[in-house]
Structure formats: C-alpha cells, structure tokens
Amino acid sequence: xxxxxxxxxxxxxxxxxxxxxxxxxxxxxxxxxxxxxxxxxxxxxxxxxxxxxxxxxxxxxxxxxxxxxxxxxxxxxxxxxxxxxxxxxxxxxxxxxxxxxxxxxxxxxxxxxxxxxxxxxxxxxxxxxxxxxxxxxxxxxxxxxxxxxxxxxxxxxxxxxxxxxxxxxxxxxxxxxxxxxxxxxxxxxxxxxxxxxxxxxxxxxxxxxxxxxxxxxxxxxxxxxxxxxxxxxxxxxxxxxxxxxxxxxxxxxxxxxxxxxxxxxxxxxxxxxxxxxxxxxxx
Amino acid sequence: xxxxxxxxxxxxxxxxxxxxxxxxxxxxxxxxxxxxxxxxxxxxxxxxxxxxxxxxxxxxxxxxxxxxxxxxxxxxxxxxxxxxxxxxxxxxxxxxxxxxxxxxxxxxxxxxxxxxxxxxxxxxxxxxxxxxxxxxxxxxxxxxxxxxxxxxxxxxxxxxxxxxxxxxxxxxxxxxxxxxxxxxxxxxxxxxxxxxxxxxxxxxxxxxxxxxxxxxxxxxxxxxxxxxxxxxxxxxxxxxxxxxxxxxxxxxxxxxxxxxxxxxxxxxxxxxxxxxxxxxxxx
Numbered sequence: 376x377x378x379x380x381x382x383x384x385x386x387x388x389x390x391x392x393x394x395x396x397x398x399x400x401x402x403x404x405x406x407x408x409x410x411x412x413x414x415x416x417x418x419x420x421x422x423x424x425x426x427x428x429x430x431x432x433x434x435x436x437x438x439x440x441x442x443x444x445x446x447x448x449x450x451x452x453x454x455x456x457x458x459x460x461x462x463x464x465x466x467x468x469x470x471x472x473x474x475x476x477x478x479x480x481x482x483x484x485x486x487x488x489x490x491x492x493x494x495x496x497x498x499x500x501x502x503x504x505x506x507x508x509x510x511x512x513x514x515x516x517x518x519x520x521x522x523x524x525x526x527x528x529x530x531x532x533x534x535x536x537x538x539x540x541x542x543x544x545x546x547x548x549x550x551x552x553x554x555x556x557x558x559x560x561x562x563x564x565x566x567x568x569x570x571x572x573x574x575x576x577x578x579x580x581x582x583x584x585x586x587x588x589x590x591x592x593x594x595x596x597x598x599x600x601x602x603x604x605x606x607x608x609x610x611x612x613x614x615x616x617x618x619x620x621x622x623x624x625x626x627x628x629x630x631x632x633x634x635x636x637x638x639x640x641x642x643x644x645x646x647x648x649x650x651x652x653x654x655x656x657x658x
Numbered sequence: 659x660x661x662x663x664x665x666x667x668x669x670x671x672x673x674x675x676x677x678x679x680x681x682x683x684x685x686x687x688x689x690x691x692x693x694x695x696x697x698x699x700x701x702x703x704x705x706x707x708x709x710x711x712x713x714x715x716x717x718x719x720x721x722x723x724x725x726x727x728x729x730x731x732x733x734x735x736x737x738x739x740x741x742x743x744x745x746x747x748x749x750x751x752x753x754x755x756x757x758x759x760x761x762x763x764x765x766x767x768x769x770x771x772x773x774x775x776x777x778x779x780x781x782x783x784x785x786x787x788x789x790x791x792x793x794x795x796x797x798x799x800x801x802x803x804x805x806x807x808x809x810x811x812x813x814x815x816x817x818x819x820x821x822x823x824x825x826x827x828x829x830x831x832x833x834x835x836x837x838x839x840x841x842x843x844x845x846x847x848x849x850x851x852x853x854x855x856x857x858x859x860x861x862x863x864x865x866x867x868x869x870x871x872x873x874x875x876x877x878x879x880x881x882x883x884x885x886x887x888x889x890x891x892x893x894x895x896x897x898x899x900x901x902x903x904x905x906x907x908x909x910x911x912x913x914x915x916x917x918x919x920x921x922x923x924x925x926x927x928x929x930x931x932x933x934x935x936x937x938x939x940x941x
Binding site for chain 2: 381480481512517538543546
C-alpha cells in the first residue's frame with residue numbers, strides 16, 4: 376500500500392493493534408542495503424512500514440537536495456516484492472506544512488548533543504543531524520513502530536539516533552544492520568549513482584583503507600596515528616579526503632589506543648561525490 | 659500509586675491497553691490550579707497520571723531551582739483524594755542519568771522555534787523553553803497519554819507545547835484549562851508561597867492591570883499602546899515590571915490593533931518573586 380498522508384498512515388496503523396510494527400526510514404533510491412534492512416524488519420515484526428522521504432531540513436544550502444535521486448515507482452515495486460505493508464511517501468508540504476521557511480525560527484527541532492555532532496560528518500554538514508533527528512522523531516510519532524531499522528553505513532547517524540531514543544525515552548527499539556557492499560567492496564549508497572565507471576574504481580579506496588586499518592589492528596597495531604597513516608599510500612589526486620577517524624563505536628569519543636570497541640570512519644569526495652564508509656575493528 | 663521509576667510507569671501503563679490515559683505534568687507544590695487540571699483529566703480520561711518533577715534543565719543558573727517548593731507527601735495525598743491513578747515522581751538522576759552535565763553538549767534537546775521563544779518569558783529565561791519541551795516530550799514518551807493537560811497561566815508555554823505537538827506529530831491531544839484565581843484575583847502559583855502578606859497585596863496589581871485592559875478593550879479601545887499605558891497608574895516602586903504585552907493568543911505575534919484573538923500578558927517581580935498572569939481579551 377502506497378500512502379502519501381500522515382492521516383492515512385495513522386488510520387492504517389490503528390488497524391494493527393496488538394501486532395509488532397517495524398519502521399525502515401529511507402530517502403528512497405532503494406538499493407540492496409535498504410533491502411537488507413527491510414528483510415530484517417520482516418523477520419522481526421508482524422507489519423513493516425518503509426518511509427521514502429527526501430528530507431529537506433537535513434540538507435545544507437549547498438548540498439544535493441534537488442538532484443538527490445527520486446525513484447518512487449521503482450522503490451514501491453521493490454518494497455511490494457519484499458512484502459512491505461505500507462510505503463509512506465509524503466511530500467515536504469505534508470511533513471512540514473505550507474508556506475513557512477524551514478528553519479529553527481519557525482519549526483520545533485530535535486537537537487542532538489554537540490559532543491556527538493561536532494565531529495565527522497557533522498563538522499561539515501551544519502544542522503544535518505538536527506534535521507535527521509527531527510524527521511526521524513516525526514516518523515516515529517506518525518508510524519509508532521516497536522522497532523526501527525538503521526544501517527551501520529551512516530554510523531554517526533546511528534549513534535546519534537540511539538542517543539536521542541535514550542535521552543528522550545522514545546518507546547522504539549533501534550536495530551542496526553551491517554553495511555552491504557558490492558563484490559568489489561564498495562559500500563552501497565544511493566549517491567553511487569552519481570559516479571562514472573572510473574569514479575567507482577577510485578571509490579574502492581575507501582573500503583581498502585578501512586580493511587587495511589583493520590588488518591593492521593589485527594596484527595597488534597593500536598597506535599591511532601600509525602593506523603591512520605597507513606591510508607595515505609592509497610590516496611591519489613582524485614581523492615579529496617574529508618576525514619579519517621578512529622573512535623569509540625558507541626560514544627564517538629577519541630581513544631588513547633585502538634581497541635575492540637573502535638570504529639574507523641572515512642569520508643572522501645570522488646568526482647565531487649561525497650562518500651562515507653566505516654568498519655568495526657573488533658569484529 | 660506513587661511511582662519513582664520510568665520502568666514502573668511503563669509497566670503500569672501497559673496494563674491499561676484500550677483505556678484513555680490523561681497526563682498532568684506538574685512541578686509539584688500542587689494548588690487548586692493543578693487540581694482543576696486533574697479534575698478535567700478525570701472527566702476526560704479513564705486513567706490519570708500526574709507527574710511531579712522539578713525539572714532542572716528548565717531553570718537558569720540564577721533561578722530558584724534549589725529553593726523551588728517540594729511537597730511530595732502533600733502532593734501525593736491531594737492526588738489520591740482527587741482519584742489520580744499514578745503519581746510519577748522521578749529523581750533528576752532517573753530522568754537524565756547520572757554524572758553527566760545537563761547541557762546541550764551531552765543531552766538531546768527539543769528546541770522550540772526562535773519566533774515563539776524570543777519574547778515574553780523566553781527573553782529573560784534563556785533555554786527555559788528548551789528545557790520545558792524536552793521534559794514534556796520525555797514525559798509523553800514515558801506515560802504515552804492520549805491527552806495532556808496544561809494551564810493557561812503559563813500561556814507562552816501552552817502555545818509552545820501545542821506548536822511542538824504539531825511540528826513533531828506527537829500523538830497527544832493538548833487540553834488547555836483556564837487560570838484559577840484566589841477570590842482576590844491573584845492567579846494561583848506555587849511561587850506565591852514566597853510572598854509576604856504585603857507582597858500578596860502588591861501582587862494583586864497584575865490581575866487588576868489585566869482586568870482593566872480587558873475593560874478598556876470592551877469599551878472599544880484597540881490601540882495597543884493606549885491599552886498598555888493604562889497599566890502604569892497601578893505600578894509602584896514595589897513592582898518591577900518585566901513585560902506587559904498584547905499579542906495574538908495563538909501565535910504570540912504582534913498585532914496592529916487588539917482584537918478578539920488578543921491576549922494580554924504580564925510578568926512582574928514583587929519582593930523579588932517573579933509572577934506572571936494573562937487574560938484573553940475576546941472572551
């Protein structure tokens with residue numbers, strides 16, 4: 376069932392009293408990564424809602440909101456095939472009302488803590504995680520799921536959403552699912568569509584850097600500078616590295632030494648497409 | 659039933675499947691104003707939860723958090739007599755965890771829009787409404803009520819909470835209840851306890867000013883400056899006026915002329931106790 380209004384979702388949701396409900400929030404342009412979340416939701420819950428919404432308030436003014444891929448017909452077919460009960464694809468007007476500027480002058484926002492935001496992607500994407508938390512809370516309040524499913528690919532987002540759920544006592548359990556990769560190692564992303572064939576080859580460097588860091592850690596190297604330095608031999612002038620960090624996977628705090636709770640995270644532009652990837656060192 | 663933990667409330671709440679639940683959020687020191695909210699909740703809902711929590715994150719560093727009156731035994735007796743099902747009186751540690759500074763460095767906050775906050779009480783009480791919205795959303799997520807009850811006394815708070823509920827699609831209906839006054843006209847407030855007998859007499863000026871503005875409006879005066887100027891003859895050197903405003907009651911926007919949607923709001927210190935009051939001009 377493809378629904379476009381909040382009221383329709385609430386009405387359908389009410390019919391499911393006593394059943395467990397899973398929500399998979401997406402921005403559409405679904406790929407095998409999203410489908411792995413949907414599969415997990417189907418296994419965990421009686422009913423599954425997938426939201427497809429390119430959320431304007433999580434994009435900065437110079438980001439790719441307008442050109443972000445929108446493929447709702449194909450998304451809906453994929454969801455139907457995967458046994459999804461409701462695909463919720465609202466308009467920005469349905470989510471944020473009409474005629475008001477979308478800013479904290481006029482809208483109530485959920486603001487995750489500065490210590491979690493002021494690093495990694497949050498450093499360059501000002502306001503991004505406020506926008507993410509706000510829309511995720513709205514979707515939670517609309518769909519009222521028992522479980523919600525997020526990918527490890529957006530690692531900082533997953534940490535921030537778990538923190539939001541804890542801080543605001545939100546009655547939803549967050550299930551995090553592993554990154555899905557192409558055979559080449561490239562982490563799946565809707566933004567991979569922007570890349571040329573050459574760009575896709577250059578993009579492999581992200582997962583290679585992370586795998587190499589993990590291999591070095593497995594061999595006993597725990598010095599974080601030393602681990603990070605192994606990256607530079609992979610980078611060429613076609614790579615614009617934004618960050619490479621090794622942090623605590625639960626709190627995103629800096630560590631003195633890498634350990635089994637460490638996560639290595641990378642963001643890098645290839646052909647001006649911003650790509651991210653990460654790996655747990657301890658698994 | 660007096661409960662102190664979030665888990666206990668969730669457990670009790672689960673037993674009420676299919677029944678309507680009302681929440682009356684308070685900071686305790688209950689008076690007849692709170693009891694009018696509880697009465698309305700009892701009339702509206704099958705089950706009623708009253709929260710009693712002096713919320714640290716809505717007090718500024720120079721405000722009266724430490725000396726704010728705490729009378730939980732008496733509050734609990736009043737609630738029992740009024741037929742309340744659950745009194746939820748958590749500790750700050752239960753609500754915000756242990757050992758972390760309570761700030762937006764470390765906690766997820768709900769931030770109401772600047773246009774609603776940057777006026778009236780919000781102008782002097784920096785961060786106050788962020789703290790209010792955050793704790794109210796937490797209480798909503800813990801108690802999961804169908805209805806929540808707020809007094810018109812805190813008019814700006816009521817507008818901001820309705821805005822939060824709309825912006826974040828919170829599945830709770832907000833019921834606003836009229837101000838309860840002493841026979842003298844003084845609006846009930848837990849902070850009235852701080853006043854001496856002389857102070858209570860001086861405090862009557864707030865309601866007198868508002869009643870006079872309403873009387874003038876009823877006689878046809880709609881010029882806002884003229885209406886506000888009627889206040890000054892009431893004020894003495896024992897009154898420290900913080901604001902007197904006439905605004906749109908739903909949006910708190912300035913108006914060209916007073917009309918039936920106007921609200922007059924006053925904040926004034928008497929014996930250094932900050933008192934607020936308001937009146938709808940059109941009712």
